[in-house]
Amino acid sequence: MSDMLQIEGMNVAFPSRNGPVRVVRDVSFTLGRERLGIVGESGSGKSQTGRAILGLTPASGTVTADRLSFDGIDLRHASARTWRTLRGPRMSMIMQDPKYSLNPVMTIGRQIVEAYRRRGDATRADARDRAVAMLEAVQIRDPERVFNAYPHELSGGMGQRAMIAMMLIAEPDLLIADEVTSALDVTVQLDVLRILDDLVRDRGMGLIFISHDLRLVSSFCDRVLVMYAGRVVEEIAARDLHKAQHPYTQGLLNCLPQIDGPNVPLQTLTRDPAWLA
Amino acid sequence: MSALSTRDWLLSDRPASRRQARLGQAYRTWSHLRANKLAMVGLGIVVVLILMAIFANIIAPYDPIRGGDLRTERLLPPSWAHLMGTDDQARDIFSRIVHGSRLTLMVVALVAVIATPIGLAVGTTAGYFGGWVDTVLMRITDIFLAFPRLILALAFVAALGPGIENAIIAIAITSWPPYARLARAETLTIRDADYIAAIRLQGAGSTRIIWGHVVPLCLSSVIVRVTLDMAGIILTAAGLGFLGLGAQPPQPEWGAMIAAGRRFMIDFWWVATMPGIAIFVVSLGFNLLGDGLRDVLDPKGET
Amino acid sequence: MSTLVEIRDLAVTFGSGRSTVQAVRNVSFEVAAGESFGLVGESGSGKSTVLRAICGLAPITSGAIHVNGNSLKTPRDPAFYRKVQMVFQDPYGSIHPRHTIDRVLSEPLAIHGFKDTEARIERALEEVGLSKGFRFRFPHQLSGGQRQRVAIARALILEPQILLLDEPTSALDASIQAEVLNLLDALRVEKGLTYVLVSHDLAVVSHMCERLMVMQHGARVEELTRRALQNRAATQVYTRQLLVASEGFKSQ
Numbered sequence: 001m002s003d004m005l006q007i008e009g010m011n012v013a014f015p016s017r018n019g020p021v022r023v024v025r026d027v028s029f030t031l032g033r034e035r036l037g038i039v040g041e042s043g044s045g046k047s048q049t050g051r052a053i054l055g056l057t058p059a060s061g062t063v064t065a066d067r068l069s070f071d072g073i074d075l076r077h078a079s080a081r082t083w084r085t086l087r088g089p090r091m092s093m094i095m096q097d098p099k100y101s102l103n104p105v106m107t108i109g110r111q112i113v114e115a116y117r118r119r120g121d122a123t124r125a126d127a128r129d130r131a132v133a134m135l136e137a138v139q140i141r142d143p144e145r146v147f148n149a150y151p152h153e154l155s156g157g158m159g160q161r162a163m164i165a166m167m168l169i170a171e172p173d174l175l176i177a178d179e180v181t182s183a184l185d186v187t188v189q190l191d192v193l194r195i196l197d198d199l200v201r202d203r204g205m206g207l208i209f210i211s212h213d214l215r216l217v218s219s220f221c222d223r224v225l226v227m228y229a230g231r232v233v234e235e236i237a238a239r240d241l242h243k244a245q246h247p248y249t250q251g252l253l254n255c256l257p258q259i260d261g262p263n264v265p266l267q268t269l270t271r272d273p274a275w276l277a
Numbered sequence: 278m279s280a281l282s283t284r285d286w287l288l289s290d291r292p293a294s295r296r297q298a299r300l301g302q303a304y305r306t307w308s309h310l311r312a313n314k315l316a317m318v319g320l321g322i323v324v325v326l327i328l329m330a331i332f333a334n335i336i337a338p339y340d341p342i343r344g345g346d347l348r349t350e351r352l353l354p355p356s357w358a359h360l361m362g363t364d365d366q367a368r369d370i371f372s373r374i375v376h377g378s379r380l381t382l383m384v385v386a387l388v389a390v391i392a393t394p395i396g397l398a399v400g401t402t403a404g405y406f407g408g409w410v411d412t413v414l415m416r417i418t419d420i421f422l423a424f425p426r427l428i429l430a431l432a433f434v435a436a437l438g439p440g441i442e443n444a445i446i447a448i449a450i451t452s453w454p455p456y457a458r459l460a461r462a463e464t465l466t467i468r469d470a471d472y473i474a475a476i477r478l479q480g481a482g483s484t485r486i487i488w489g490h491v492v493p494l495c496l497s498s499v500i501v502r503v504t505l506d507m508a509g510i511i512l513t514a515a516g517l518g519f520l521g522l523g524a525q526p527p528q529p530e531w532g533a534m535i536a537a538g539r540r541f542m543i544d545f546w547w548v549a550t551m552p553g554i555a556i557f558v559v560s561l562g563f564n565l566l567g568d569g570l571r572d573v574l575d576p577k578g579e580t
Numbered sequence: 581m582s583t584l585v586e587i588r589d590l591a592v593t594f595g596s597g598r599s600t601v602q603a604v605r606n607v608s609f610e611v612a613a614g615e616s617f618g619l620v621g622e623s624g625s626g627k628s629t630v631l632r633a634i635c636g637l638a639p640i641t642s643g644a645i646h647v648n649g650n651s652l653k654t655p656r657d658p659a660f661y662r663k664v665q666m667v668f669q670d671p672y673g674s675i676h677p678r679h680t681i682d683r684v685l686s687e688p689l690a691i692h693g694f695k696d697t698e699a700r701i702e703r704a705l706e707e708v709g710l711s712k713g714f715r716f717r718f719p720h721q722l723s724g725g726q727r728q729r730v731a732i733a734r735a736l737i738l739e740p741q742i743l744l745l746d747e748p749t750s751a752l753d754a755s756i757q758a759e760v761l762n763l764l765d766a767l768r769v770e771k772g773l774t775y776v777l778v779s780h781d782l783a784v785v786s787h788m789c790e791r792l793m794v795m796q797h798g799a800r801v802e803e804l805t806r807r808a809l810q811n812r813a814a815t816q817v818y819t820r821q822l823l824v825a826s827e828g829f830k831s832q
Contacts, residue, residue, distance in 0.1 A: 041753035042724070156623070185622035185780065186825035193829045212753060219828030255758035257787035259826065260810050265762045266787070269755035290721050291713040298680050298716040471674035474637055475734070479688035480661035489687070493678050 003030035004173060004206055005053065009066035012048045012057055012230075023048045023061075025230040031174070033204040035197075037221035037238065039214050039252070045230040046210050050176045053208070054093050055083055070174065089119040092172040094163055096179040101163055102151040108135075108162045109147035116169045134165040138195050157188040164192065168199060175199070176208045181216070193220055214241075214252050226252070229276055248275060309573045316569020322562025330379045337372035341529045344368040352545045362547040364538065366527070370551045373529035377552065380530045381559060384445055384514045385507050391449035393503055396456025401491045403457070404464025405483065415461065421454040426509075427516055434522040441530065444523040448513050452506060456499050463495040497574035504567030508560035515556055531556050584774050585611040585634070585742060589643035592629050592798075603629040605798045606643070613741070616768060616775040618785035618792035620822070626798035627778045628669075631744045634776070635666050647742070662692060665735035669747035671727035675719045681705075681730050682715050688738050704733040708763060725756035729763065736767065743768075745777040749784065761788060782826045786810065794819045 012024035024045040029036070040046040052063045055075065068075045070091060073082065095101045103111055112131040116122060122130070128147075135143035138161040151159055160180060167175065177196065181189040197220070199205050211217050217224055218241045226234040226249045234246040244250050251269035288305070292298040310316055329336060339359075344350065344367035353363045361370040403414035421429070426448075433447035467473060468491065476490055515532025517523035524530030526537070531552040538549030592604040604626040611617040619627040632638035634645055636656045645652050647664065668674035675684055685701045694700060705715060708729040719727055728748060735743055748764065749757040765788065768775055779785050785792050786809055794801040794816070802816045814820050 041755065187622065187821055190825055190829060197829075214754065215828050219830065252754055255755045257758070257761060257781075257783045259783050259786040259823070261783070261787055263787075265765065266758035268758050268762065290717070292716040293713070295680065295682060295716055298682075298718065302718065471668040471670060472676045475666070475668060475674050475731070476676070476687065477637070478635055478661060478666050479734075479738070480656075480658045480691050481687070485691070490676055490679075 003032050004071050005031040006067055006069050007053070007065060008068075010049070010052060010068060011064045012045070012052050012061055013064075014058075014061045020062075023230050024052065027227075027230075027232050029225060029232065029235065031206050031208060033200070033206050034223065035200055035207045035209060035221040037217035037224040038208060038210045038227060039212065039217050039224055040227035041212060041252075043229070044227040046227050047178050049227070050093065050178050050208060050210050054087060054091060054176060056093065088115060088172070089170045090172055091174040091176070092167040092170065093176040093178060094160075094167050094180050096182060102159065102166075104151050106150075107147070108149055108151065108154070108166075112147075112162070112166045112169055115166050119170045130169060131165070134169045135162065138162075138165045138168075139191055140165075157184050157192075160184060160188075160192060161195070164195060171203060172205065174206045174208070176210065178210045179212070180209075182211065182213070189216070214249075215256060231276075233275060246275075247272065306573055310569055313569040313572060315565045316572075319562045319565025319567070319569060322558060323566055326378050326382060326559055326562065329375055330382045333376045333379055337369075337375040339369035339372040341368065341373045341376035342527045352541065352548065354545075355547055361551040362545070364534070364548050365541065368527075370534075370547065373534060374531065374552060374555050377529040377531045377534065377555070378559075380441060380524055380528065381511055381514070384441070384448070385510055385563075387445045388449045388452060388510050389503055389507075391446075392453040393456060393499060395449075396453040397460050397492055397495060397499060399453070400457035400460025400462075401464045401487050401495060404461040405468050405487050405491055407468075411461075414457070418454045418457045421451065422458070424451070426451045427513055430513060430517060431520070431522060434517060439522045439525060441524040441528065444514060444517045447517075448510055452510060455506070456502060459502055460492075460495045460499055463498055464491050467491055467494050498571075501567055501571040501574055504563055504570055507563035507567070511556060511560055511563070582613050583610045584613040584615075584648060585776065586646040586649075587630070587634075587643070588646075590630065590633060590640065590645065591642045592626070592633050592638050593641040594638075603638070603798050604633065607793075607795070607798075607800050608643075609793055609800075609803065611742075611774060611776060613774055614772055615791065616777060616789045618789035619776065619778045619795060620780070620782060620785050620792055621795035621801075622780055622822075624797065625795040627795050628746050629798075630795075631666065631746050631776060631778055635664055635744060636660075658692065661740075662738045663740055664742045664744065665738060665740040666744040666746065667728070667731050667735050667748045670751050671724050671731055672719075672751070674731050675727055675734075677719055680716050680718055681722075684730060684734055685737055688734065692738060700737060704737045707736065707767065708733040723756075724752050725760060728752060728756075728760055732760075732763065732767070736771070739771075740773075742774045742776070745775055747779055748777070750780065757784075764788065782809070782822055794822065 007030070008028045010024060010027045011022055013020040013022045027049055038046045038049060048057065051057050055078065057063050065076055070086065073086070078086070102108070109128070109131055112134060113124070113127040116127045116130055132143045132147055135146055140146050140158065140161055146154065146158065146162060154162060181192055184192060196207060200207050209217060209221055218238045221238050224236055224238050224241060225232050226246065228248050234244060234249045236244055236249070241253065244253065248269070251267070254267040255269055257266055286297065287301045289297065289301060292301055339345070345363070347367050350363055350367040351365055353359055355362045359369050359371065361374065363369055399414050399418065403411040429451045430444070430447040433450060434443050437443040437446065473486060473490060476486055514523055515535065518530040518532025519536040521536065524533050526533065534552040535549045538552070541548050588608050590604055590607045591602065594601045594603055607630060609617070619630060621627040629638050633640050636654065640654070647660070652660065682701065685704055686697050689697045689700060701715065702712065705712065710726065710729055710733070714722070714726065722730065745764070749760050752760060761784065767773060775788070777785060777788050786806055789806065791803065791805050792809065793803045796818050801818050802814065804814060808814070812823060814823060
């Protein structure tokens with residue numbers, strides 16, 4: 001299996017009053033056509049990892065890496081022009097809150113059509129048909145209505161799906177999903193995951209699924225990276241998660257309440273300063 | 278305590294007393310403001326104005342009201358004896374400007390003290406209660422807003438009679454509506470917040486909620502707005518003075534001084550120009566300071 | 581056990597005319613003293629609105645709520661707030677950003693005319709596991725979990741009998757959630773409190789509550805005991821869907 005994404009020794013740092021703060025420390029991993037989960041709590045650097053891959057680190061931050069390549073292209077020194085050919089058509093990101101990622105004054109349809117036309121010279125009518133078909137594909141029951149709707153007219157789950165349709169219409173090779181399901185109800189969550197799952201299987205897309213929900217990630221992904229304080233503390237196949245070695249991963253698994261759990265206090269996580277070393 | 282440890286004490290993440298928490302917060306705001314050079318220039322100008330007003334008697338070399346020898350000292354150009362020249366009454370312009378700073382500062386301070394609480398009270402009350410309270414209060418505000426400020430102030434002064442005190446009242450009455458609008462808009466975004474619901478669930482009354490919880494959050498943007506408006510207030514006061522409806526001669530009010538100097542503008546430029554520069558510099562100072570305060574205090578800028 | 585909270589045919593309607601929203605429709609339940617009762621549902625199920633109706637933040641359109649056998653007055657009287665307190669979902673939005681923790685905790689005491697403010701604040705902080713060092717901090721100097729502890733301390737400082745918990749841990753990280761849930765559990769036992777807990781997470785409700793009610797679209801779906809939930813003895817389709825969804829993703 002050829003790895004489309006290769007990352008070695010990536011660091012992301014932000015300046016602060018007390019010198020630079022490294023939010024991502026020495027992260028290395030590769031991604032093929034698979035579902036990779038990145039799990040961590042707030043501040044673990046999981047979102048910044050996703051953003052750095054797409055070159056979307058906020059301007060004040062600096063990204064350094066020994067190797068950061070996508071399909072043989074070195075992303076560390078990519079020009080604005082290279083990024084334009086990559087972002088959208090080849091790699092894409094779905095953010096947590098669709099309200100902030102969709103343009104509020106443009107209809108959903110127009111945004112999807114534009115995303116499609118950016119990658120090639122499709123005619124307007126073609127693009128429209130494709131857009132409606134895509135909305136159907138993400139399980140929107142009334143695609144024509146959603147096509148003509150503005151983002152504020154849609155519910156959270158609907159907006160999230162429209163967002164996914166927009167990111168997927170360009171058929172990217174790599175999709176980074178940052179907490180896409182956290183704001184959704186559990187039943188809708190599964191619908192969205194099913195869509196992503198189909199895309200990985202049918203189109204051979206690579207998916208990085210970033211989430212704080214260890215249980216969800218382990219049931220959905222093939223492989224899981226567990227991040228703590230900017231570092232990857234453990235990399236493990238999802239089905240072996242119960243055999244996790246690192247105390248942090250174990251702690252995360254054990255601190256969750258369970259429907260069938262005994263009626264005793266939950267285990268809590270004791271953070272060991274040695275994990276930072 | 279050495280300088281460094283004082284700073285540490287102020288910036289401590291675990292303040293040990295109410296006073297330390299409050300001072301620490303103030304210090305953080307101050308060091309943020311200090312980083313803004315233009316704001317510091319503005320603050321410098323305002324501080325100089327205040328010092329000038331306090332020590333006017335010491336700074337001014339001549340009497341601001343009683344002039345010198347009318348035969349030999351009228352309309353003298355700037356010189357070492359008279360830094361800014363003299364006017365047609367043989368009065369030293371520099372001394373008049375120094376004493377005039379007292380009037381300017383009084384106008385600014387009184388208007389701020391009168392207009393800000395009115396605006397805050399009207400705006401937060403309207404925003405917090407909503408419904409008919411909001412409608413009534415905001416329509417009244419609209420009526421005041423519908424008139425240009427100087428025109429309305431003119432009407433008030435004309436009704437109350439000319440004089441610096443009436444000018445101040447007139448300016449204060451005409452300058453609160455924008456603060457009320459601003460405070461109302463802020464209140465609308467605050468009133469449905471969980472922390473307001475929480476204090477309501479503690480059994481707090483409306484007065485306590487408005488003054489203790491809503492006003493502190495509106496205050497910073499209103500302070501910024503008031504500071505930015507200071508320039509306008511000074512200009513309005515000067516405008517009223519210029520039109521003869523503000524400070525009455527021989528009071529050394531800067532606007533009135535320009536009006537008096539207008540007659541000699543061509544031949545004796547300094548008579549009108551010097552108070553003009555004073556108004557310009559002080560307005561600029563308040564504007565710069567207001568701009569800097571906005572960066573520091575505006576809650577929307579915080580992360 | 582005596583019934584402490586009794587809700588009969590509660591309906592809550594927002595807006596009027598065409599934009600009317602029926603947030604809660606004819607919901608009834610009872611909570612006994614010392615019990616912990618859960619309300620489960622997805623967004624828009626009206627579960628939080630029920631809590632808000634109890635404490636007066638949402639109007640009671642029809643039906644009745646009795647606390648201790650007394651029907652509630654609108655607006656609620658001060659005695660009510662000493663009996664019923666609430667903890668909100670978002671610890672970042674439920675504490676005034678410009679007030680120190682000290683002020684947050686002393687204000688309810690001042691409102692209700694307590695005298696021994698100092699001792700009570702120190703005790704309240706200690707009970708929720710915060711050291712004295714936190715007392716004069718501002719909320720922005722605290723983490724999410726610490727803020728939620730402050731919110732719990734604020735709710736408990738008036739020594740209420742009933743605590744309304746609106747998704748108290750859904751904004752927190754998993755490891756912090758465990759700490760806060762343990763704290764809430766311990767406080768309930770220690771003080772003999774009665775909880776009404778709202779959550780979208782069946783696991784949290786199952787861990788915390790002896791009985792629960794599932795809600796959907798503002799109406800009651802069914803009422804279950806913890807035992808019934810654990811035995812998967814749900815009778816309604818929707819409850820079963822929730823149970824399946826809570827197990828995570830299963831590829832087909």
